[in-house]
Amino acid sequence: MLSLVDLRTRISAGTLDPAGAVALSRAAIAAREPSLQALAHVAPDPVIPRDGPLAGIAVGLKDIIDTADMPTEMGSPLYAGWRPKADAAVVSRLRALGAVPLAKTVTCPFASRDPAGTVNPHDPHHTPGGSSAGSAAAVAAGLLPLALGTQTAGSVIRPAAFCGVAAIKPSFRLLPTVGVKTFSWALDTVGLFGAGIRDIAHALALLASRPALDLQPEGVAAPRIGLVLQEFAGPADPDAVAALQRAARAAEAAGARVTDFTLPQQFVEAWAIHMTVQGFEARQALAWEYAHHREALGPELRAELDGAQALDASAYDAARRTAHRARRVLKDVFSEFDALLTVSAPGRAPAGLTSTGDARFNRLWTLMGVPCVNVPVPGDGLPLGVQVVARFGDDGRALAVARLIEAALAKSRRG
């Protein structure tokens, strides 16, 4: 994989220039993209700034993120060739930092669950996950050092786990969604994919204009970690649970205090109403597409919107209150724990390209608006991942704990 921090270190040292760094991406794209199908569009001749803290960093943008100089097709024939007027806010910020928006990445239609054509870089017969399929796969395959995706249920953390890359779904609205196609305004969250935790931490700190989010040299001392199984979401596969235990033991070896923790009843209720919030808002956000082009929508999205037509505003209002109650309780949970640790997905990437997998271990955290970081767990076979969850606004701590676990896992594998 291309590490953002490594590229920037070489550029700062003068052993690589920004154009050379972008050329590495172009070469990798030429070699791997024909079989990977991760990119919806590649900019033929983008400006490559020589200066800026992200100069030389080629970025992939999920194709629901508006770009003024590239098509933005939402993964749907309805938007074939569509050119937005303006860049999304995050794209403007990337350009201001010197980064090069090089490619639009393949997305499930409207960031829903209907599979797109991207394959898993570790095995082309398996899904890369979704809906940010292309962003996860492009980083995993070494095409790009940074890619942006979005998560409404599990569309950042799940594909990151399936593809074996680091990713963060930051606190709700830490990164602006202006110019990003809406699915659910209370849930949609822009997230980042990178080769490792330090890469996404560095990128997030810059994108969010909050230097304190970056990893600090002193790391995090003896974090209190709650180990959470989310039984209400159903069981995870045995090897996913084994990976979670491996991550927990590695964290303990690195000084963390890990305690089993069962989430109280408010979270069971909150988990159950995520789809009510998502559906009621998606019905409004995609009302034009549904009213005028229902037959052209993918079957999964069409079925979800069909079902959402019956949702009552009172059910939505009740769901919002349920979520609010759980958010209040979560504050107390995070007075006991610096972070929670749980699986990123039910297991490895499922075989076949007819499903993008299941977001049932992600939904609660998106609804809570709290930062989640996927840490790949090294091992044999297709990748597995664990997610580190921290208090709202405490993205820096989520990343620090994730880095501790990432380093501890690497050490235990070497040891």
Next chain:
Amino acid sequence: MLSLVDLRTRISAGTLDPAGAVALSRAAIAAREPSLQALAHVAPDPVIPRDGPLAGIAVGLKDIIDTADMPTEMGSPLYAGWRPKADAAVVSRLRALGAVPLAKTVTCPFASRDPAGTVNPHDPHHTPGGSSAGSAAAVAAGLLPLALGTQTAGSVIRPAAFCGVAAIKPSFRLLPTVGVKTFSWALDTVGLFGAGIRDIAHALALLASRPALDLQPEGVAAPRIGLVLQEFAGPADPDAVAALQRAARAAEAAGARVTDFTLPQQFVEAWAIHMTVQGFEARQALAWEYAHHREALGPELRAELDGAQALDASAYDAARRTAHRARRVLKDVFSEFDALLTVSAPGRAPAGLTSTGDARFNRLWTLMGVPCVNVPVPGDGLPLGVQVVARFGDDGRALAVARLIEAALAKSRRG
């Protein structure tokens, strides 16, 4: 003015058909629009549904609200001729209800403060207010029975007061902002203008799919009203204060219990940081326009964005915490009062078209996300208005109290 409820009553009774109702708007537009300059675009031949609870209702849409079949120019030459792909969510909802999006209404550029060309229908030498200038003026001049605007500081309530129409800025996100140009995602709120309180109540209940928001036959019994001067925002003009007192006395005569109330210190602090939230978000939301077309922006918006470049994320984060604290205290305030009553603007519409007036009596409530209703106060000269503010989510109560005051003022004027 054209009353939505009156038109619907006539249509239901069979004495008017939907095409006839829309023809009333067309005739009024032909007569008054040349001097008013309230409309950015009029649909030449829109479909007029025969059925639906808003069939026959011609609607004006502030020209930052996306329409697939009409240009959406944001009040700016940068977006001249721009045609969005899809309708905004509220536009889809209007069409589903049978309403006819007939016109785009003039907006200050990007819903900012730079004046647009619309004049005040009561005196062409005075501003109609902004930024929803065209929506307020079009309803006041009898062009349309319903118009949509947006408020980030005071862009719904202020022009409604200056033009003498009823308007509601609903609870934050009661109406979706999907497909509405963003200025500040934590503040932007879609609002409604109509001839009277019953018109906007009926429209809001339908648009929000919440029938309970409509006025109930039994009205509201003996509401407890807190009379608020917002001294921290500076003084209001004597005739605005006199109108507020007149509204308070009329409410008392109708059975309300009105008590003077001084907002505690948390609200002074919240009021002071509204512009920090707005500026920090506007800088991101309009980053593309600022980076590529700064010179083509209006001078007021350019100056605001220039100033916002220096805002630090930590100042923004602190401002959000200040707002959060005030929202908590506001819940307690609304355990004592059913509604607060305050001025809608510092006074009557200022002379000249070089300013849209001042939002200083509106900012706090937009930041709090609570429903605000403008009630015109009948009298001589240019219009004055008072605003009724209620608890978050209690838009129905805000409207019921506003209706009580509207009826009481009409009675006191007759009596």
